[in-house]
Amino acid sequence: MITCLPRLMAAHLLFVTGKGGTGKTTIAMALARAAAAQGRRVALVEVDNQRPSLTEHFGQAPAYHPVNVGPNLWIGNVTWDEALEEWLGRVVPVPRMTKLILGNRMVRLFLEVTPGSREVVTFARLQQLTEAYDLVVVDMPASGHAVSFFRVFTRASSLFSAGPVRHSLDDALRLLAAPTTHLVFASLPEEMVVNETIETWQRLREGIPSLSMPLVVLNQGLIPTLSPGESVLLERLARLEPGPGADGRRRAELLRAGRWEAQREQATGEAMERLGQFTTMELLVAPLMGAGGGAADRIRRMEALLVRSGALLPGRPGAAA
Amino acid sequence: MSAPLCLDRLVRERRIIVCVGSGGVGKTTSAAALGLRAARLGRRVLVLTIDPARRLANALGLPSFGNEIRQVPLPDLPEGGGLWACMLDTRATFDDLIRRMSPDEAAREAVLANRVYRVIADNFAGSQEYMATERLYDVHASGAYDLIVLDTPPVKNALDFLDSPGRLARFMDRQIVRWFLAPYDEGRVFGRVLVGTSGVVFRLLGVVFGREFLEDLTSFFQDFRHLMDGFHERHEAVLALFADPGTAFVVVAAPNEPSVDVAGFFREEIIARRLPLAGFIVNQVHECGTEVLDAQALLGARAQAAGGDLPAHTVLSLSARLESAHRRLASVAQAEGPFLARLAAMAQGGPFLRVVPLLDVPIRDLDGLLELCARLFPPADGDAPIAP
Numbered sequence: 001m002i003t004c005l006p007r008l009m010a011a012h013l014l015f016v017t018g019k020g021g022t023g024k025t026t027i028a029m030a031l032a033r034a035a036a037a038q039g040r041r042v043a044l045v046e047v048d049n050q051r052p053s054l055t056e057h058f059g060q061a062p063a064y065h066p067v068n069v070g071p072n073l074w075i076g077n078v079t080w081d082e083a084l085e086e087w088l089g090r091v092v093p094v095p096r097m098t099k100l101i102l103g104n105r106m107v108r109l110f111l112e113v114t115p116g117s118r119e120v121v122t123f124a125r126l127q128q129l130t131e132a133y134d135l136v137v138v139d140m141p142a143s144g145h146a147v148s149f150f151r152v153f154t155r156a157s158s159l160f161s162a163g164p165v166r167h168s169l170d171d172a173l174r175l176l177a178a179p180t181t182h183l184v185f186a187s188l189p190e191e192m193v194v195n196e197t198i199e200t201w202q203r204l205r206e207g208i209p210s211l212s213m214p215l216v217v218l219n220q221g222l223i224p225t226l227s228p229g230e231s232v233l234l235e236r237l238a239r240l241e242p243g244p245g246a247d248g249r250r251r252a253e254l255l256r257a258g259r260w261e262a263q264r265e266q267a268t269g270e271a272m273e274r275l276g277q278f279t280t281m282e283l284l285v286a287p288l289m290g291a292g293g294g295a296a297d298r299i300r301r302m303e304a305l306l307v308r309s310g311a312l313l314p315g316r317p318g319a320a321a
Numbered sequence: 322m323s324a325p326l327c328l329d330r331l332v333r334e335r336r337i338i339v340c341v342g343s344g345g346v347g348k349t350t351s352a353a354a355l356g357l358r359a360a361r362l363g364r365r366v367l368v369l370t371i372d373p374a375r376r377l378a379n380a381l382g383l384p385s386f387g388n389e390i391r392q393v394p395l396p397d398l399p400e401g402g403g404l405w406a407c408m409l410d411t412r413a414t415f416d417d418l419i420r421r422m423s424p425d426e427a428a429r430e431a432v433l434a435n436r437v438y439r440v441i442a443d444n445f446a447g448s449q450e451y452m453a454t455e456r457l458y459d460v461h462a463s464g465a466y467d468l469i470v471l472d473t474p475p476v477k478n479a480l481d482f483l484d485s486p487g488r489l490a491r492f493m494d495r496q497i498v499r500w501f502l503a504p505y506d507e508g509r510v511f512g513r514v515l516v517g518t519s520g521v522v523f524r525l526l527g528v529v530f531g532r533e534f535l536e537d538l539t540s541f542f543q544d545f546r547h548l549m550d551g552f553h554e555r556h557e558a559v560l561a562l563f564a565d566p567g568t569a570f571v572v573v574a575a576p577n578e579p580s581v582d583v584a585g586f587f588r589e590e591i592i593a594r595r596l597p598l599a600g601f602i603v604n605q606v607h608e609c610g611t612e613v614l615d616a617q618a619l620l621g622a623r624a625q626a627a628g629g630d631l632p633a634h635t636v637l638s639l640s641a642r643l644e645s646a647h648r649r650l651a652s653v654a655q656a657e658g659p660f661l662a663r664l665a666a667m668a669q670g671g672p673f674l675r676v677v678p679l680l681d682v683p684i685r686d687l688d689g690l691l692e693l694c695a696r697l698f699p700p701a702d703g704d705a706p707i708a709p
Contacts, residue, residue, distance in 0.1 A: 020343040020579050020580070020583065021345045021346070021579045091529055092528070100521065100522060114538075159436060159437065159534050159537065160530060161531055162532075162533070163527075163531035163534075164529050165529060165530050166531060188345065226642070227638070229631040229635040230635055230639045232631060233627060233628040233636070234639060234643075236628070237623060237624060237627055240627070247619060250612070250619055251619050251623075253610060254643045254646075254647050257643065257649070257650040257651075258639075258647075259681060260607075260650055260679070260681070261642070
């Protein structure tokens with residue numbers, strides 16, 4: 001039982017972060033679908049992605065103004081250009097002035113590269129979306145960038161002592177600190193990936209102590225079930241010569257598969273232990289899957305796992321069985 | 322036209338190898354293995370890495386990496402061969418650069434102490450990539466190595482660092498700085514009347530960002546502009562280095578969708594920029610037949626003999642496990658098929674494609690790295706082209 005899942009379903013803003021290949025997008029989609037199935041109006045968005053990964057799955061590209069792709073579900077892409085224009089339009093409420101600023105190449109370049117301005121306008125847009133939808137699920141860029149994305153809010157605060165940028169930074173920090181905002185990690189049972197998850201978690205906790213980071217999904221894991229006796233026997237058999245001919249090859253292949261699975265179980269066990277030791281996140285192991293129905297099937301299975309692990313009830317966000 | 326480039330000729334002949342690809346595909350270990358191979362062929366090699374797992378530092382026999390270049394203790398190297406490693410510390414490299422390029426101590430201290438600089442050096446997306454190329458330029462210019470293997474950061478939208486030194490350099494754009502400093506150069510500062518479009522925009526920026534920030538930024542630009550020409554010249558030189566025929570790009574991938582997507586993207590970018598694409602290394606490939614195997618029939622008798630002292634049910638339960646593990650492995654291997662096919666298609670017409678089966682255990686020490694090396698360079702391979 002993952003106790004934070006009902007809370008995540010009742011949230012207003014969920015960030016999903018992780019390295020490439022950790023299943024981050026699958027998890028974001030599954031969270032969005034699960035919440036939509038509970039009757040919440042959900043916007044699933046990417047952040048300024050030039051090649052939106054949601055496009056292929058939904059058969060249409062996410063737009064700045066989210067497009068409806070199913071019951072209670074919208075997909076969007078918070079592009080920097082549009083977010084900037086909208087933000088400037090609000091802080092400089094004279095259209096002529098806004099145009100003047102945006103029309104100046106130097107200023108655009110300047111805005112684009114000034115520390116924090118990208119993040120500030122992106123976040124201002126996310127905040128707007130939380131007002132238009134019950135839940136906004138953000139499929140974040142890879143997690144190295146998540147650290148700089150979030151830490152910019154604390155770092156940039158030292159640069160801007162007044163003005164609209166400062167106000168937006170303060171708004172962003174308040175939204176991050178809200179009890180209805182959470183960050184979910186996607187990870188894999190591999191040493192490097194787990195280390196990166198732990199490091200990101202620690203750096204974010206130092207930078208933004210009030211940010212809620214309740215859950216890590218350990219994707220493609222296998223919870224250890226090999227008994228000590230089985231392990232001993234497996235190693236003994238693996239040490240024997242497999243023998244000649246086709247049967248020898250088959251024996252070798254069986255044992256290789258056994259050792260591969262044992263290795264995967266061990267790695268999952270180590271990852272669970274390290275994540276448990278160095279973070280306070282709840283841990284959900286999503287089992288390793290092979291060939292199957294492709295992406296759509298992966299998302300359905302991930303959603304089913306979330307519903308099962310959180311004992312989620314349809315139509316009742318925040319309630320558990 | 323020379324023969325197609327194989328992996329072996331690559332590490333024998335090239336002077337720079339750039340490994341690109343998504344994260345988590347064994348890019349850093351592959352870079353280390355390529356370096357190890359070249360060192361064992363008698364070359365002096367530096368592996369310049371970004372974010373090695375502690376495990377890799379251990380595997381290379383180093384207590385930890387640092388911005389310093391350290392020699393990797395390797396036994397049995399031929400005359401002249403040697404392996405060095407260095408982990409890039411963005412901040413330290415940046416500070417070094419400022420120190421070297423500053424005309425005098427006062428200019429240097431002014432930049433290093435500036436609040437805007439500190440935030441930029443720590444936070445700019447792209448500064449890591451930029452600093453990697455910066456460091457590459459330096460070590461290459463030193464002439465101390467026969468081969469430099471550059472392990473790039475796991476970026477998705479990727480070859481930005483080739484276009485420009487990223488957001489960082491755009492920030493240092495000559496035009497921006499000139500535009501920004503113009504009112505100051507003309508002796509006008511805040512509090513005085515700024516005229517023209519520039520003046521209006523400038524005042525608006527003051528409203529949006531706060532006057533204090535603009536003042537900080539202006540003093541940063543003033544301190545920094547002496548360094549800028551040097552920045553741009555060096556970047557030109559780095560670009561020339563990447564396009565040099567002595568350089569090779571190797572795309573490292575794993576057989577899964579995100580990684581192959583990224584590999585395809587890199588391939589297109591490298592070709593579009595007319596950079597030397599050498600080939601593809603595909604790591605972490607699962608190999609397994611699809612035949613259904615009967616564990617009892619194949620291993621029952623052996624297991625009975627080998628497990629006599631173990632609990633009675635062990636033989637049966639292990640048999641069941643082996644069969645299910647085999648089904649799982651076969652399914653995982655099968656799922657990788659289409660991705661391997663896509664990579665093979667990408668490698669058609671020249672680049673090599675080296676498929677590296679998943680290692681039985683993760684690389685923890687030098688032996689593990691040597692094992693990877695053996696799989697990257699099978700003995701039979703020799704100088705024959707690997708390309709299809």
